[in-house]
Amino acid sequence: MTRHTENDDDEAEGTDEPHGGCGCGGTDGTPQPNVPEIGRDERPAIFVPDDGDEARAAGSDSAGSSAANGPAEPTESAATDAPRTATDGGVESATGGSDSTELDPDAYDPIDVFPEGDLDLRDGADSCYKCTSCDTSCPVAEVDDEFPGPKFQGPEQWRLKRKGDHDIDESITSCSNCMRCDDACPSSVPLSQMHNEARGQFVEEQMEKLSVEYVRNRILANYRTSARLASVVPRLSSFAMNFGPARWAMDKVLGIPKERDFPEFATTTFREWWRDRGGAQVENPDKRVAYFHGCYSNYNTPEVGKAMVRVYEHFGYEVMVPPQKCSGTPMFANGMLKDARRHAETNVENLVEAIGDGADVIASCTSCSMSLRQEYPELFDIHGIEDVSDHTFEALEYLRIHEDLDEALAEARPEDDRSFAYHAPCHARNQGLARQAVETFRDVDGVELEDVGDSCSGISGTYGWKSEKYEKSMQIGEEMFDHMEAAEGEVGMTECPTCAMQMEHGTGYEIEHPLQLLEETVVA
Ligand code: SF4
Ligand code: SF4
Numbered sequence: 001m002t003r004h005t006e007n008d009d010d011e012a013e014g015t016d017e018p019h020g021g022c023g024c025g026g027t028d029g030t031p032q033p034n035v036p037e038i039g040r041d042e043r044p045a046i047f048v049p050d051d052g053d054e055a056r057a058a059g060s061d062s063a064g065s066s067a068a069n070g071p072a073e074p075t076e077s078a079a080t081d082a083p084r085t086a087t088d089g090g091v092e093s094a095t096g097g098s099d100s101t102e103l104d105p106d107a108y109d110p111i112d113v114f115p116e117g118d119l120d121l122r123d124g125a126d127s128c129y130k131c132t133s134c135d136t137s138c139p140v141a142e143v144d145d146e147f148p149g150p151k152f153q154g155p156e157q158w159r160l161k162r163k164g165d166h167d168i169d170e171s172i173t174s175c176s177n178c179m180r181c182d183d184a185c186p187s188s189v190p191l192s193q194m195h196n197e198a199r200g201q202f203v204e205e206q207m208e209k210l211s212v213e214y215v216r217n218r219i220l221a222n223y224r225t226s227a228r229l230a231s232v233v234p235r236l237s238s239f240a241m242n243f244g245p246a247r248w249a250m251d252k253v254l255g256i257p258k259e260r261d262f263p264e265f266a267t268t269t270f271r272e273w274w275r276d277r278g279g280a281q282v283e284n285p286d287k288r289v290a291y292f293h294g295c296y297s298n299y300n301t302p303e304v305g306k307a308m309v310r311v312y313e314h315f316g317y318e319v320m321v322p323p324q325k326c327s328g329t330p331m332f333a334n335g336m337l338k339d340a341r342r343h344a345e346t347n348v349e350n351l352v353e354a355i356g357d358g359a360d361v362i363a364s365c366t367s368c369s370m371s372l373r374q375e376y377p378e379l380f381d382i383h384g385i386e387d388v389s390d391h392t393f394e395a396l397e398y399l400r401i402h403e404d405l406d407e408a409l410a411e412a413r414p415e416d417d418r419s420f421a422y423h424a425p426c427h428a429r430n431q432g433l434a435r436q437a438v439e440t441f442r443d444v445d446g447v448e449l450e451d452v453g454d455s456c457s458g459i460s461g462t463y464g465w466k467s468e469k470y471e472k473s474m475q476i477g478e479e480m481f482d483h484m485e486a487a488e489g490e491v492g493m494t495e496c497p498t499c500a501m502q503m504e505h506g507t508g509y510e511i512e513h514p515l516q517l518l519e520e521t522v523v524a
Helices: 055-066 076-081 121-128 131-138 139-143 150-163 172-175 180-186 191-205 213-221 222-229 234-241 243-256 270-276 294-299 300-312 329-333 337-356 364-381 385-391 394-404 405-410 426-431 436-443 469-488 497-507 514-523
Strands: 290-292 318-320 360-365 392-395 420-423 445-450 491-493 510-512
Touching: 076 385, 076 514, 121 150, 131 150, 131 180, 139 469, 150 172, 150 191, 172 191, 180 191, 180 300, 180 394, 180 426, 191 290, 191 329, 191 337, 191 514, 213 222, 213 243, 213 329, 222 234, 222 294, 270 294, 270 300, 270 337, 290 300, 290 337, 290 364, 294 300, 294 497, 300 318, 300 329, 300 514, 329 337, 329 364, 329 497, 337 364, 337 385, 364 385, 364 392, 364 426, 385 392, 392 394, 394 514, 405 436, 405 514, 420 514, 469 497, 469 514, 491 497, 497 510, 510 514
Parallel strands: 290 318, 290 360, 360 392, 420 445, 420 491, 491 510
Antiparallel strands: none
C-alpha cells in the first residue's frame, strides 16, 4: 500500500522507470556486518512526529518526574550495568575541561541522571563516565575553541535538558555530524543520536525561521531540490553557479563561501542514463540489488552509478533502481528532521518493496548507507525501517561479502598503472569499512592505493559549505591534504562525494570512487 507522505517540494524520482523483474522469494537474510550494535540496537527509536510532539512530551513528562526528584545519585544497578571498557590510555580533554585525567574506568562513577523511566536517551546518558575520549576524537573541537565538544553536546546536554527548563545550547549547530565521537566512546553512549535529536529540537524550537542562517541551512540541507532544478539546464547552471559575481553575492547574502567551487551538473543524470539503456541488462531473481544512488551520483557523478551497474552486472546481479529521495544526511546535519522524515518515508516505502522482491539495498555513498542503516532506525519510527536497515550495505562492502573479489582481481590489471591517495570517509569508519578499498586492491598488479591516514576531511557534508565554518573546515582537512600530497599517487580516491569535493579543493587532484577502479580492472 502506498503510504501518504506530506507534500514535499517534489516527487520521488523514477516511478515510471524500468527495474529488474520481481517475484522471487525472500533474501538470504545475511546479517549486516560491521554495524555498531552494542548500545544501539536495543535502544528505542525516537519518534519525531510531523506535527505535535506526543512521544517527546511523554518522554519529558517521565523525565520531568525524575527531575522533580532532584539529581539522582548513582544507583548500584546503573553502576553495575554501565559498560566500563577501557580504551587506550590517558586522555586530555580537547576543550581543556576539568575532566582531563588518566583514563581508568574504575575511577569513574556513571552519571546516573535518570534512574527511572523507559524512553529516550537516558540509558545512553547514564552510561557516560566522563572519560573525554569523545572530546579528544572530535575534529571540530580541535579547531574551534568555542565548541564545547561531544560530551557536552551529548550526555551533559541531555542531563541539563531533563533537569529543568534548559534550552538546547546553540553550539549544537557547530557539530558537523561526522560521527567520529561514536566510534571513540568506550561506553557505547549514542552520541550522534543525541546530537541529531538535540539539533532537531534546537532548530524546531529555538531557531529563527526567517534568519539568513536558517534559510541558508535549509537550502544546503535540501541539495536534491537545487540539483534537480539545476539539472534542467546543467551547462548553464554549472556556469552560473560558479560565476564570480554570483559566488560573491552568495557569500555575502547567504553565507555560502565564495572560495568553494560548485560541482558540475551532469548533462545526463544517472536515472536518465538508466532509463535510456532500458534498465537492467541482467535478470536474476537469485541475485538482486536495489541501488540507492543518492543525489550526488544522480546529478553530479553518474559515472559512479554507471560503474556500479556494470560491475554488479558483471557479477551476475540484477540491478533495480527504485524511486527515491535524498537519504537525509544533510538534513540530519542541519537539524531539519521533519524534512528528513518525509524523505525517509518515501525511501523506506520503496526500498521495502524492493526487499520484498528479493533485493538487498546497496549505496555507493557511505553517508547514504550510514543514514539508511543507522540514523533512520535511531531517529524515526516508520513501518519497515528495521528491514531497510538490516538489508542495507555499502556497494563495495556487499561485493566483498558475496563475491570472491580476490579471485576476480587475481588476473586483473588496469590498462595503465594507477596510483591513488585514498581517504576513508568518517562515515565509512563508523561502519567498519575504513580499510576495505585498500584491502580490495592491495594485490592488484599495476594498482597502488596509499591510505592517507585517519583524519577527517573537514567538509562533513554541508559543514564546510558555510562561510563561518570554511576556514575551520580547511584547517581540519590540512592533515589529509598534506598526506595526499606526500603520497605517490596524484589521483585521490574516496567513497564519499563531499570528501571528494574537499580533497579536490585542497589538492587540485581528480578524485575517483573505488567502484570506478573496480570497473576498470574487472569489467573493462
Ligand atoms: S559528530 Fe563529529 S563534530 Fe559532532 S561532536 Fe561528534 S566528533 Fe564532534
Ligand atoms: S560519552 Fe563516552 S567517550 Fe564521551 S565522556 Fe562519556 S563515556 Fe567517555
